[in-house]
Amino acid sequence: MQSPSGRQPVQAWGTRLGVILAVAGSAVGLGNFLRFPGNAAENGGGAFLIPYVIAFLLLGIPIGWAEWTMGRYGGRHGLHSAPAIMGLWGRHPAARYMGAFGVLVPLVVYFYYVVIESWCLYYAYRYATGGLGLAAADGVPAQVALSNAEFAAATGSAANGTLFGGAGAPLTFWLIVAAINAWVLWRGLSRGIERFCRWAMPTMAVCAVIILVRVLTLGTPDPAHPEQNVAAGLNFMWNPDFAALGNFQTWLAAAGQIFFSLSVGFGVIINYASYMREDEDVVLSSLTSSATNEFFEVALGGMITLTAAVVFIGVAATQANAGGTFSTGFAVLPVVFARMPAGELFGALWFFMLFLAAITSSLSMLQPTKAFFEEALGLTHRAAVGLVCGLALAGNLFVLWFSQGLVALDTLDFWVGTFMIFIVAGTQIILFAWVFGVDKGLAEAHAGAQIRIPRFFRFVIRYVSPTFLLVIFAGFCINNLPPYVRSVLGDRAAGVPPDRNALYAWLVILLVVGLLMVATAIGARRWRPDPANGMAP
Amino acid sequence: MTTAAVIFMSLSVLGVVALTAWCYYHVLKTPGKDKNKPS
Numbered sequence: 001m002q003s004p005s006g007r008q009p010v011q012a013w014g015t016r017l018g019v020i021l022a023v024a025g026s027a028v029g030l031g032n033f034l035r036f037p038g039n040a041a042e043n044g045g046g047a048f049l050i051p052y053v054i055a056f057l058l059l060g061i062p063i064g065w066a067e068w069t070m071g072r073y074g075g076r077h078g079l080h081s082a083p084a085i086m087g088l089w090g091r092h093p094a095a096r097y098m099g100a101f102g103v104l105v106p107l108v109v110y111f112y113y114v115v116i117e118s119w120c121l122y123y124a125y126r127y128a129t130g131g132l133g134l135a136a137a138d139g140v141p142a143q144v145a146l147s148n149a150e151f152a153a154a155t156g157s158a159a160n161g162t163l164f165g166g167a168g169a170p171l172t173f174w175l176i177v178a179a180i181n182a183w184v185l186w187r188g189l190s191r192g193i194e195r196f197c198r199w200a201m202p203t204m205a206v207c208a209v210i211i212l213v214r215v216l217t218l219g220t221p222d223p224a225h226p227e228q229n230v231a232a233g234l235n236f237m238w239n240p241d242f243a244a245l246g247n248f249q250t251w252l253a254a255a256g257q258i259f260f261s262l263s264v265g266f267g268v269i270i271n272y273a274s275y276m277r278e279d280e281d282v283v284l285s286s287l288t289s290s291a292t293n294e295f296f297e298v299a300l301g302g303m304i305t306l307t308a309a310v311v312f313i314g315v316a317a318t319q320a321n322a323g324g325t326f327s328t329g330f331a332v333l334p335v336v337f338a339r340m341p342a343g344e345l346f347g348a349l350w351f352f353m354l355f356l357a358a359i360t361s362s363l364s365m366l367q368p369t370k371a372f373f374e375e376a377l378g379l380t381h382r383a384a385v386g387l388v389c390g391l392a393l394a395g396n397l398f399v400l401w402f403s404q405g406l407v408a409l410d411t412l413d414f415w416v417g418t419f420m421i422f423i424v425a426g427t428q429i430i431l432f433a434w435v436f437g438v439d440k441g442l443a444e445a446h447a448g449a450q451i452r453i454p455r456f457f458r459f460v461i462r463y464v465s466p467t468f469l470l471v472i473f474a475g476f477c478i479n480n481l482p483p484y485v486r487s488v489l490g491d492r493a494a495g496v497p498p499d500r501n502a503l504y505a506w507l508v509i510l511l512v513v514g515l516l517m518v519a520t521a522i523g524a525r526r527w528r529p530d531p532a533n534g535m536a537p
Numbered sequence: 538m539t540t541a542a543v544i545f546m547s548l549s550v551l552g553v554v555a556l557t558a559w560c561y562y563h564v565l566k567t568p569g570k571d572k573n574k575p576s
Contacts, residue, residue, distance in 0.1 A: 017564065046545025053552075231538040238549075239542040288560035295557040299550045450563060 025360030044244030071273025265425025376523025
């Protein structure tokens with residue numbers, strides 16, 4: 001069977017479970033294991049779960065349903081890329097150009113995500129071959145300092161170009177990881193991504209459960225510090241501080257965690273769902289992939305990371321050092337493994353699990369761009385894979401070279417991996433609920449559905465989700481925008497020049513945006529109105 | 538570990554486990570629906 005253009009063989013998922021695991025694999029990433037526990041502990045502990053569940057119900061699930069439905073509807077019309085599908089739902093060329101951001105996000109996030117992924121594989125290899133050598137250092141501060149030095153060497157954060165003049169091990173692991181990603185993309189949807197996720201997701205769960213059992217049976221490993229035990233670790237993570245619920249920051253953090261964790265507005269689900277059969281369920285499938293993500297985040301991530309940290313380094317050192325995703329994963333946990341019996345084994349298992357979490361996400365990032373180039377430029381599978389991998393390679397090399405302070409990586413992550421996701425998700429929910437119409441949209445979602453969406457979600461999708469999204473976007477901008485704007489533009493009043501690496505990262509973003517807009521304009525000629533299928537004007 | 542921490546942890550973990558199990562039970566319970574027909 002051929003696509004409407006007659007040039008591409010039609011791709012499809014082999015099984016329904018395959019698409020669910022592929023979407024869940026896209027959603028489950030480093031944030032589930034490293035960002036969630038830190039976020040929860042900082043913002044009310046167990047009480048954090050109250051706004052978290054509310055955001056899951058009012059934001060994550062409804063936008064997920066909208067995105068799955070939009071994707072499957074696009075696929076029915078022979079469309080698989082976000083610009084074409086959003087043009088179809090928006091019935092206006094502007095929607096198509098907004099859809100180009102749904103290609104920008106996964107492509108640019110891939111530029112740095114694969115680099116992070118290669119760190120995980122590199123660390124797994126280091127642990128499998130003897131560990132980082134932290135056990136020789138005395139005391140937590142010395143071990144954290146050593147751990148940070150190891151991280152700086154692995155990431156080249158001391159200065160630009162450091163990685164290219166060093167021993168070459170981190171670059172070798174990046175090459176391995178980039179090659180695996182390209183190979184899976186080349187094999188296609190069913191034989192590549194689906195087959196990989198069907199193997200990787202259960203493996204990741206098994207690794208996580210083994211580590212969880214190990215952490216929960218640690219007891220009190222150091223008799224000199226009886227206060228450092230499993231119960232204290234779980235208490236640190238889960239003890240509710242209800243006063244935090246009165247703080248807007250707690251609600252912002254919970255909504256942000258749900259929003260970014262579920263990968264909604266990322267441009268991946270809309271593309272993945274477009275390869276489903278037109279009578280295939282999207283309502284239960286969407287809920288199942290979201291539930292899988294929550295299982296990894298709450299039941300595994302919420303139980304392992306900080307519990308292990310408190311058991312071995314205590315509450316104070318955990319609070320002082322486990323501030324962000326990288327510091328928790330690459331500074332605190334190596335210290336934990338240095339103090340844990342058979343730490344090398346569990347360190348290797350942990351970083352291999354993080355690698356699986358990362359690669360099941362990165363695999364989903366190139367497919368939307370590949371589909372877009374096939375659709376907009378009429379490229380064959382081989383040419384589209386070549387073009388996407390060429391762009392990805394250039395983006396990876398940019399991040400690897402401009403590594404000083406990880407500023408370039410952080411800039412791409414903020415503007416594209418965070419800010420732009422709000423824009424794409426906001427556009428999608430507006431198109432679904434207001435332009436296409438919530439009743440028509442829900443009727444479309446219910447075609448072939450195995451469960452019904454409760455009626456009150458009609459109100460939620462139309463009013464609550466867009467408002468909720470707008471409020472957290474405003475809060476996010478107020479909290480985070482000024483320093484990132486200053487890093488690009490500089491601060492004349494304070495005499496601070498722009499950060500060169502941040503500026504270069506911005507230029508990369510603009511370059512990719514320009515490329516995608518031109519490709520969208522070219523593609524628009526192929527997506528002319530068709531009375532037979534009602535395509536967008 | 539405080540009683541409140543035990544309650545919040547248990548409810549959260551059991552909640553996501555139950556939701557995930559319920560979803561997969563319904564996805565997998567209909568044999569023959571899972572496999573896509575070749576196009």
